[in-house]
Amino acid sequence: MTTLDTHVAVVDLGYGDAGKGTVVDTLCAQGPVAAVIRFNGGAQAGHNVVTPDGREHTFAQFGAGTFHGVPTHLSRFAVVDPLALAAEAAHLRGLGVGDPFGLVSADPDALLATPWHAAANRVRERRRGRARHGSCGMGVGQTVEYALSNADAPRVADVRTPAVLRRRLAAVRDRLTAAYGPLDAPPLDDVVAAFAAFGAAVRIGALVPELLAAGPCVFEGAQGVLLDEWFGWHPYTTWSTTTFANAAALCPGVLRLGVVRTYTTRHGAGPLVTEADLGLPEPHNGTGEWQGAFRTGHFDAVAHRYAAEVCGGLDALAITHLDAPGRAPALGICRGYTVDGAALTRLVPGRAGDLAHQSALTALLERAVPDTPERPGDWREAIEDLLGAPAVIESRGPRFTDKTVHVKRLSSVPT
Incomplete structure (x- = not known):
């Protein structure tokens, strides 16, 4: 089998729930991977993974490569919840992971x-x-x-x-x-x-250099870029840097892999310009007491291009839910908005920390009317063209066996 031979950071280009966990699981299935390194967020992550034999776990603090025996390192940018970690370990034990804690290390400064x-x-x-x-x-x-x-x-x-x-x-x-x-x-x-x-x-220690020297590592992000503390739609954001910045600080030159669905989703309050009832129910993403309702919409090219821009650009893409267009005939790609009578195809990023600018973007998005969605002939090619990066993973289901992985293409991406 062709194996992964580069360090990769996995970031969600939306509001979360794009499939980071299943992408990390897929990368680790290529093996061998030295470690999954968590570089933001904490126990609020919900990265659902289904194995080919039907086992299922929603990864929060454990890395989504755990079913492959890949260890997890909670970096200094992670927020560690020992009580939630113990509950997660108990569930993994019940799924056949013999010594979950033996696969975990944490930075002393987290x-x-x-x-x-x-x-x-x-x-x-x-x-x-x-x-x-x-x-x-x-x-x-x-x-x-x-x-x-x-x-x-x-x-x-x-x-x-x-x-x-x-x-x-x-x-x-x-x-x-x-x-x-x-x-x-x-x-x-x-x-x-x-x-x-x-x-x-x-194990407690500042172990990132040691892990990077041991072999390819996968940096697993939490939540999504459009929820970023500095670049998301304020105040509907997280207290976390969800771009590649933390991963790049830990591993300069890491390959930047953006994850995006064929349709745009978010939980709870905040702008979702392309919102529509697409008839795409999801058993793992219902209404929660704290997160609110799970919402869906047409692929929002404006928002996802903004995410790629504030991330500093992408090296590669993982496109998930490529089976969804076949189940949702009305699903399309929204390439622009109308705001106050004017056409808009690009959201202008502000400076990191300029929350007044982010609040203004939120107000703008709340007034935005999406253009009529277009149905592409080839979803992969259309999304590659819109976001300016090659798709190295194409996903049509929850298991890593449901993915088409272009490992040679991934390994040849310049960083």
């Missing part, structure tokens, strides 16, 4: 998400009422926000020093309780014990 962060996140979102921003309710953003204001925010390194761990966890509990009122969370002693057990079970 932030720790606690039950108090998650509880405060939910209180905060409830208080917004009908003006909700959208959330997974896992406390990932709350963890990042807390760390920006508190130098003693708990990090993975703290699990090796019980006194420090207890003091920092107690500070999280006390500060967030003071800010949000009583929080639904376990007792401090139970959390300390669980976090210490995590520290004993996983």
Whole structure:
């Protein structure tokens, strides 16, 4: 079998749910892969993978190459939730993964998400009422926000020093309780014990250079570029850099692989210009208490081109759901909008950190009317042309055996 011979970063060019997990699973199936490296987000990720023998798991913190025995490294850019990781490990054990924790390592500088962060996140979102921003309710953003204001925010390194761990966890509990009122969370002693057990079970270290030297690595992103903290439609964004920036900081020259569906989707509130009822139900993407409803729309070339641009360009594409056009005769590609009577085919990026610009883009998109969708003769060729990169993975189903993988083409892409 032709094998993967380059480091690859996998990023979603939409609002999440494009199929990053199944793409990472497919890359790892080419083997051998030294590690899957998580470079943003945390336990809120939901990367569904189905094996050829029918096993199914929604990967959150474990890398989506786990069924192939590929280890996961939680980099310094990840937010680590030991309690959620333990629950995920238990499910993987039930699916035949013998020692899930033996496949995990974590950077000592990665932030720790606690039950108090998650509880405060939910209180905060409830208080917004009908003006909700959208959330997974896992406390990932709350963890990042807390760390920006508190130098003693708990990090993975703290699990090796019980006194420090207890003091920092107690500070999280006390500060967030003071800010949000009583929080639904376990007792401090139970959390300390669980976090210490995590520290004993996983390898802790700044291991990225070692892993890169061991062989090809796959960098697995979370969420999507259109939710990026700096370049998404503010305020409907995440507290995370969802572009290639973190992966490139860990591995300069990494191959940039963008993942996109044949139709555009998003969970919950925020602009979705091409929204339409396409008759494409998805069992893994229903309405959630925190995320809101799962929404679908025609392929939004304007938004996805914007995502590619703010990512700094793409080396290659993975196109998923290529079976969907056959099930949705009305599905097409929207190549432009009309806004306030004027045609618009490009969204102009702002500077990183310019949230006023991002808010203005959100207001613009809320006024945008999509052009009539066009049905392409060849979906792969049309999307390649629109996004300016070759498709190296074509997916027509959830299993890696449902993919056409052009590994030689992937390995020859210049970076």
